[in-house]
Amino acid sequence: MTTSVLDEDPGTGTEPSAPAGPPASVVLDGLGTSYAAGPTVLDGISTTIARGEFVCLLGASGCGKSTLLQILAGLQLPTAGTVQVPSDGAAFMFQDASLLPWLSARANVELALRLRGVPRAERRALADALLELVHLAGVGERRPHQLSGGMRQRTALARALAQDRELLLMDEPFGALDAITRDLLHEELDRVWTSTGRTIVFVTHNVREAVRLGQRVILFSCRPGRIARQWQVGPEVRRNPAATAALTEEITRQLRQEISGHAHP
Amino acid sequence: MPTPDTVERPATGPDPTEPAGPEAGPDRLPMPAPATRRDLRAVLLPAAALLVLICLWQILSWSGLKRPDLFPGPGAVAAGMGDALLDGTLQNAVATSLGRGVTGFAISVAIATPLALLLAQSATLRAALGPLVSGLQVLPSVAWVPAAIIWFGLTDATVYFVVLMGATPSIVNGLLSGIDQIPPHYGSVGTVLGATRRQQTLLITLPAALPAYLGGLKQGWAFSWRSLMAAEIIAVGGSIGFGLGSMLQQGRDLSSMALVMAAILVILSVGIIVELLVFSPIQRRLLQRRGLLTSGAK
Numbered sequence: 001m002t003t004s005v006l007d008e009d010p011g012t013g014t015e016p017s018a019p020a021g022p023p024a025s026v027v028l029d030g031l032g033t034s035y036a037a038g039p040t041v042l043d044g045i046s047t048t049i050a051r052g053e054f055v056c057l058l059g060a061s062g063c064g065k066s067t068l069l070q071i072l073a074g075l076q077l078p079t080a081g082t083v084q085v086p087s088d089g090a091a092f093m094f095q096d097a098s099l100l101p102w103l104s105a106r107a108n109v110e111l112a113l114r115l116r117g118v119p120r121a122e123r124r125a126l127a128d129a130l131l132e133l134v135h136l137a138g139v140g141e142r143r144p145h146q147l148s149g150g151m152r153q154r155t156a157l158a159r160a161l162a163q164d165r166e167l168l169l170m171d172e173p174f175g176a177l178d179a180i181t182r183d184l185l186h187e188e189l190d191r192v193w194t195s196t197g198r199t200i201v202f203v204t205h206n207v208r209e210a211v212r213l214g215q216r217v218i219l220f221s222c223r224p225g226r227i228a229r230q231w232q233v234g235p236e237v238r239r240n241p242a243a244t245a246a247l248t249e250e251i252t253r254q255l256r257q258e259i260s261g262h263a264h265p
Numbered sequence: 266m267p268t269p270d271t272v273e274r275p276a277t278g279p280d281p282t283e284p285a286g287p288e289a290g291p292d293r294l295p296m297p298a299p300a301t302r303r304d305l306r307a308v309l310l311p312a313a314a315l316l317v318l319i320c321l322w323q324i325l326s327w328s329g330l331k332r333p334d335l336f337p338g339p340g341a342v343a344a345g346m347g348d349a350l351l352d353g354t355l356q357n358a359v360a361t362s363l364g365r366g367v368t369g370f371a372i373s374v375a376i377a378t379p380l381a382l383l384l385a386q387s388a389t390l391r392a393a394l395g396p397l398v399s400g401l402q403v404l405p406s407v408a409w410v411p412a413a414i415i416w417f418g419l420t421d422a423t424v425y426f427v428v429l430m431g432a433t434p435s436i437v438n439g440l441l442s443g444i445d446q447i448p449p450h451y452g453s454v455g456t457v458l459g460a461t462r463r464q465q466t467l468l469i470t471l472p473a474a475l476p477a478y479l480g481g482l483k484q485g486w487a488f489s490w491r492s493l494m495a496a497e498i499i500a501v502g503g504s505i506g507f508g509l510g511s512m513l514q515q516g517r518d519l520s521s522m523a524l525v526m527a528a529i530l531v532i533l534s535v536g537i538i539v540e541l542l543v544f545s546p547i548q549r550r551l552l553q554r555r556g557l558l559t560s561g562a563k
Contacts, residue, residue: 073457092457098450101555102472111468115458145556163458 025051025086025167025199026072032080032224033067041067043224045081051166054193054200056214058207058251060259064225065203066095069169072201091163093156093170099144105155106131106140112162130158134188150181154188161192170202174209186212207252211237211244217251221258228258337523342530345523354512359531362493362508365421369428370489374482376429377436382466384437385444395441398434406431406488407495419503424496431492432485439481443474476551483544490536509535 026049034040042064049055057065070076072085073092099108109127118126131140134154144152153173160168174182190213193200204210210217214233221228231251237243319339326338333341349355384391384398409430413423447470455469471478497510505511509532516524552558 075453075456089459090457092453094450094454096450098454100451100454100469100472102475112458115455115460115464115468143554143556159458 023051024048024084025053026201027084028081029083030081031068031071031078031083033064033071033076033078034080034224040224042071042078043226045225045227047218047227047230049199049201051199052197054213054215055202056210056217057201057203057220058210058217058255059205059220059225060222060255061205063220063222065205065220066171068225069171069201069203072167073169086165086167088165090167090169091160091165093153093160093168093173095172095175099152099155099159101144104141104143105136105147105151105158108144108155109140109158109162112159116163127158127162130162131155133161133192134158148181149177150185153177153185157185157189157192161196166199168198168200170200172203172205175204175206182209189213207248207255211248211251219251219254219258229254334520335522337526341523342526345521346527346530349512349524349527354507355527355531358507358509358512358528359535361506362497362510363535365424365506365508366428366486366489366493369425369493370432370486372425373429373432373436373485373489377433377481377485378440380433381437381440381444382470385441385470391441398437401430402434402438404430405495406492407499410496410499413496414500419500419505421505423500424493424505427492427496428489431488435488436478436481436485439484440474440478443477443481444470446477447473476548476555476557479544479548479551483540483548486539486544487536490532490539494532 028045028047031042031045032040033042045068057068059065067076069092071078071083073090074085075092099105100111103111106124106127109130110123113123113126114120128137128140131137134157136151136154136158139147139151144155147155156173160170174185177185186209189200192198202210202213211233217231217233219228219230220226231247233247237247323339326333326336330336337345346355349358384394406427409427410423413426417423417426451469451473452465455465460468493508494510494513497505497508498514501511501514509528513525513528513532516522516528549558
């Protein structure tokens with residue numbers, strides 16, 4: 001895997017197509033993964049994710065979205081193409097909270113701080129501040145089993161933020177939550193994204209969620225996982241409920257097509 | 266199980282327009298109440314069972330099926346125990362044995378823990394040594410006593426060696442099975458958070474494997490105590506001090522059945538007390554803290 005820092009390139013003229021936008025955080029070029037005897041999971045994934053961008057990866061289950069995220073996190077290696085990610089790695093929020101059950105909510109956040117090298121004296125206050133950021137002030141002493149699903153995911157979000165990486169990868173983090181809690185967490189994630197300016201790559205199979213959160217929605221096709229289509233979700237769409245509904249419907253139709261096209265080969 | 270308390274909920278039911286506080290909406294969990302009745306039952310029931318057994322024993326000794334010197338009643342054994350208490354041999358024997366047991370157990374833990382971590386890291390090493398460790402767990406450690414006496418003579422080293430051979434395999438296997446059961450995503454969490462190999466072991470693997478490790482420690486202690494008694498019975502004299510096993514052997518030499526039975530009862534009691542005062546509370550707290558034990562069940 002090629003890993004490099006990208007913000008050192010001021011535009012030397014080799015990339016004439018690159019507009020003078022924000023610097024890239026993630027660059028994928030012809031990325032592919034296949035298992036030795038099995039099918040190709042990902043094929044020819046090429047895209048650039050700008051710094052501070054919120055990108056949603058959308059697709060049916062088993063399309064390789066999570067695999068792509070694992071590759072970005074360095075948990076897996078691609079078998080083809082190149083990946084460029086920030087040199088300090090990425091923060092990761094898992095599908096299930098995957099909090100460590102022997103640690104309190106605060107200690108889970110503190111662990112991330114400790115492994116980041118934050119001195120002991122500063123950890124506690126920082127962890128409390130992060131828990132407050134995700135509206136969990138006062139429950140730091142509780143253990144994961146004493147938290148509801150929504151609170152666990154908020155703790156996991158606080159832990160991911162504790163890593164203080166510019167790139168935040170989220171793998172269907174709200175998939176197992178009820179609609180009301182998910183709504184609350186969408187608002188909080190939106191707020192956190194606005195206030196911290198992270199680059200977020202968010203995997204989901206929920207079209208509404210993707211349109212609600214993402215500035216850009218990337219639709220994956222299945223077997224092999226390829227980029228089928230992309231949509232920009234501008235502020236004018238997000239502020240207009242009718243436009244949001246229309247876009248959601250359009251994307252849902254495309255997603256259905258992708259799924260049915262492969263259900264009957 | 267008591268019904269979960271539903272405080273803080275207005276009688277009018279959930280209000281969808283309610284503003285989003287930190288614990289708003291479905292984000293509420295009832296906290297389990299601590300149980301004290303169970304603790305009382307845990308003391309009273311075994312005590313009652315013990316009383317019934319002592320009564321049966323008394324009746325059996327009154328029945329005259331065996332001569333009183335071959336099968337002394339509870340009174341005679343209590344008198345034998347009292348004599349040993351008065352001249353201080355009992356206290357000394359308990360102190361000597363317990364001290365040795367704890368030391369030998371501590372050495373076993375210190376050796377078994379890194380060994381298990383090493384075996385867990387290397388599939389090759391584990392394939393090579395795993396069966397041997399499991400085999401040693403089955404081998405009665407008393408089988409090492411003759412060899413130990415030949416190597417170390419009648420010294421404390423003999424006792425410690427036998428204890429070590431008895432306890433180590435259980436502890437190794439306990440920790441290994443604990444590591445095997447760790448959900449793989451804990452490892453991913455460590456990797457993503459940037460843990461080094463050492464941090465991964467100390468901060469993720471060991472705590473995650475702790476419940477099974479504790480099970481292994483408990484079994485290891487039981488094996489330590491058994492091995493120690495076997496060693497003390499067989500290896501008497503030399504520079505080896507006077508422990509409970511030696512007391513048992515002395516009772517046999519003196520044909521004092523009351524002393525023998527008193528020693529057996531003390532050995533048994535020490536085992537029960539260590540289990541009740543040390544391992545049980547630690548295990549219960551550990552499981553409760555992880556939400557693996559609800560207050561009603563055992």
